[in-house]
Amino acid sequence: MITLRNFIRLIGPIGPILLSLFLTSGPPSYDLVIVNGRVIDPESRSDSIRNIGISGGTIKAISTSTLQGRTVIDASGLVVSPGFIDLHQHGQDEENNRFKAMDGVTCALELEVGTGYVDLWYKQRENRSLINYGVSAGHIAARMRAMHEPVAFLPSGQAAHRAATDAEIAEMKQFLEEGLKQGAVAVGFGIQYTPNASRWEILEMFRVAERFGASCHVHMRHAGVKEPGSSIQALEELIAAAAITGAPLHVVHIQSTGGPATPKLLQMIAEARSRKLDVTTECYPYIAGMTDIKSAVFDEGWQEVFGIDYKDLQWAATGERLTKTTFDEYRKTGGMVAVFSMTEEIVTAAIKNPLTMIASDGILENGKGHPRTAGTYSRILGNYVREQHALSLMDALTKMTLMPAQRLERRVPSMRNKGRIKIGADADLTIFDPQQIIDKSTFQEPAKYSEGIKFVLVNGVPIVKDGQLQSGIFPGRAIRAPIH
Ligand SMILES: [Zn+2]
DSSP states (O other), X not given: OOOHHHHHHHHGGGHHHXXXXXHTXXXXXXXEEEEEEEEEETTTTEEEEEEEEEETTEEEEEESSOOEEEEEEEOTTOEEEEOEEESBBOOOSHHHHHHHHTTTEEEEEEEEEEESOHHHXXXXXXXXXXXXXXXXXXXXXXXXXXXXXXXXSSXXXXXXXXXXXXXXXXXXXXXXXXXXXXXXXXXXEEGGGSTTSOHHHHHHHHHHHHHTTOOEEEEOSOOSSOSSSOHHHHHHHHHHHHHHHOOOEXXXXXXXXXXGGHHHHHHHHHHHHHTTOOEEEEEOSOSEEEEETTSGGGSTTHHHHHTOOGGGEEETTTOOBOOHHHHHHHXXXXXXXXXXXXOHHHHHHHHHSTTEEEOOOBOEETTEEOTHHHHHHHHIIIIIIIXXXXXXXXXXXXXXXXXHHHHHHTTOGGGGGSSOOSTTSBOOEXXXXXXXXXXXXXXXOOOOOOBOEEEEEETTEEEEETTEEOOXXXXXXXXXXXXX
């Protein structure tokens, strides 16, 4: 017979552990549970009502049974999605992060322009960011450094206007290598802003990226359809560079660069992929782009390239359409200008294409800028999914979560725990009302929060609750490649 004394002797040193298990028995309790949500996971393509248990910033349980938690979010009637991952967000400060959060973005990365100083860039955001953040080593910045001009967002001096010497190209390679060694997520390019960067210079940068398994996020050399110098020629350069060097290629904002050529560019990418080349792309849901009026994009002949005129340019600071006089005036001072160069047909076709990810290309400064900063993701879900039926909710969410995570996984293995709802994944989650979600930002009023985003969690911490942005919390963490 097993007496209590024998029992205690038998279980020996593990007794206290068993006792504590006994005392805390019943279902485990989580830091936070989300109940009755329509949980959509693009990786498993599951779409069903589930409860989610979160502890320590990680998804610990996904279940149909009741879960206990210290905090409970009732997600009845709401969609629970992996947090949106924006691979193209220039604005990386508190102002921009607030608008991203209210649009459901939990990870915002500056991969096109990137930075010249990777370590410093990450240090400046440590414990100070609402959402997760990451950056590329930028070719533009490396070029400005090599040509000894102060590193600005976009170049306007020598780096914008002259060819580099072999010695300068060698220096640029070193700067990219330094950034990658410091954990840069990718390598960024804006070749249209550095039009005298030779094809050889670009190849040399791709070679560095390849050694680090880093994808090259490229704003192409040319826009539009006019030959020579079309976006088709520009994409040929990049696909060739990917084939020659083996570096993965990611073409940014394909619809704004391609304009009417966009369907052809997408066909070229599909064909390159069928030849086993690692080529991906992204688009944003607006018929106008935005850039600095001082940049090389507006060098002689821009009207022909885009098939537009002064009236198709809108000065961001005031909302006014430009004339030759105001264009010449603003070109001297510099500033952001919206470029109405696309049609709704082009944009819709790009969004529907299974190859495109959604990325915003966002930046707001003191409330001024392009509406894409604040509205990209809600606009896809409200306008293109719910109202236009251009694509399914599952496909839209795949383009905003799983695909961008997968793009970065090779270089940043921690991305395997983002863009998915699975046990062990980071609790970056966006909970929205699929009937209500819509963008509110416009070209006239770009700084307006989207509607319908009800809860946003970053590493398990709610940064949006009941549709209200929370303040004074900084749960965002660095998305960074391993540093060896
Ligand atoms: Zn760009």
